[in-house]
Amino acid sequence: MSRISLIGAPVDSGQRRRGCLMGPIAYRVAGIEPLLAELGHDVTDLGDVALGELPQADCVNPTVDQLPETLGWTHALRQRVAEALESGTIPVVLGGDHSLALGTVTGSAEHAARAGRPLFLLWLDAHSDFHTPLTTESGNLHGTPVAYIAGREGFDAFPPFPLPVPGKNICMFGIRSVDSAEHAALRTTEITVNDMRVLDERGIVAPLREFLDQVRSADAMLHVSLDVDFLDPSIAPAVGTTVPGGATFREAHLVCELLHESGLMTSLDLVELNPFLDERGRTARLMVDLAASLFGKKVFDRPTRSFL
Ligand SMILES: NC(=[NH2+])NCCC[C@H](N)C(=O)O
Numbered sequence: 001m002s003r004i005s006l007i008g009a010p011v012d013s014g015q016r017r018r019g020c021l022m023g024p025i026a027y028r029v030a031g032i033e034p035l036l037a038e039l040g041h042d043v044t045d046l047g048d049v050a051l052g053e054l055p056q057a058d059c060v061n062p063t064v065d066q067l068p069e070t071l072g073w074t075h076a077l078r079q080r081v082a083e084a085l086e087s088g089t090i091p092v093v094l095g096g097d098h099s100l101a102l103g104t105v106t107g108s109a110e111h112a113a114r115a116g117r118p119l120f121l122l123w124l125d126a127h128s129d130f131h132t133p134l135t136t137e138s139g140n141l142h143g144t145p146v147a148y149i150a151g152r153e154g155f156d157a158f159p160p161f162p163l164p165v166p167g168k169n170i171c172m173f174g175i176r177s178v179d180s181a182e183h184a185a186l187r188t189t190e191i192t193v194n195d196m197r198v199l200d201e202r203g204i205v206a207p208l209r210e211f212l213d214q215v216r217s218a219d220a221m222l223h224v225s226l227d228v229d230f231l232d233p234s235i236a237p238a239v240g241t242t243v244p245g246g247a248t249f250r251e252a253h254l255v256c257e258l259l260h261e262s263g264l265m266t267s268l269d270l271v272e273l274n275p276f277l278d279e280r281g282r283t284a285r286l287m288v289d290l291a292a293s294l295f296g297k298k299v300f301d302r303p304t305r306s307f308l
């Protein structure tokens with residue numbers, strides 16, 4: 001049994017396409033709370049985080065969009081995630097676009113530093129999100145959190161990341177869209193980039209087990225960030241940045257089941273769901289089912305709800 005804090009993060013400022021702010025409600029309508037409770041967990045929905053007063057901020061890169069909003073969310077979510085961990089629960093953040101990870105992972109890192117434990121990061125995404133505000137071409141800050149977490153320069157407007165996560169503690173799965181500036185920067189790090197080619201050749205089990213073994217032997221905390229576009233768009237259309245060739249239904253469930261069996265995950269983000277782009281709620285339902293797999297549901301225990 002786990003104690004779970006659901007934290008709604010209606011963040012819409014990391015990209016120009018509107019709609020991710022409806023994510024938290026879609027997860028609730030898709031029944032995330034009762035489903036996790038049915039699995040035997042103690043679930044508390046803490047409601048949505050509110051965006052406080054916006055700081056003044058600008059960036060030398062004029063394409064950077066909605067920096068004050070993103071800074072506001074970073075601050076608010078850092079606090080809420082750190083509090084949820086402090087109270088002994090697993091924060092499950094219902095996003096919201098991926099810029100929210102600038103705050104949630106900072107909260108996890110703060111808690112890890114206090115607890116004297118290392119932090120590992122599992123990034124399930126089509127994108128590496130390794131831009132800085134200085135290298136982004138789109139100006140969309142949802143493409144930057146991993147760079148911030150890894151301690152790259154260029155985040156002057158942001159509070160310094162508590163203890164940057166070393167590259168060897170960061171593992172990405174599902175990657176199939178990397179911009180050239182991200183590519184060049186990633187090559188200088190020890191981040192494990194399991195792109196789709198790796199998954200095609202090796203499958204998902206061996207590389208994931210290798211990573212989880214490292215987390216276990218380091219007695220570390222593990223933050224998991226699940227971007228809807230990790231999944232193939234044919235099963236998960238409700239996302240602004242679809243990239244063909246993503247994880248299948250079974251690959252995604254298998255990742256979640258293995259994570260559950262490891263017992264290592266200490267915090268989770270569900271990000272980039274844009275309910276405005278969904279088809280009869282199927283993406284929201286699939287994401288909720290994946291969350292259930294992460295908390296112990298076996299696909300064959302009962303019929304899957306995702307395509308009802
Ligand atoms: N979290 C995401 N969906 N990120 C997509 C980023 C796409 C592209 N690399 C950009 O920086 O604009």
Ligand SMILES: [Mn+2]
Pocket residue numbers: 098125127129142227
């Ligand atoms: Mn992402």
Ligand SMILES: [Mn+2]
Pocket residue numbers: 125126127227229230241272
């Ligand atoms: Mn993505």
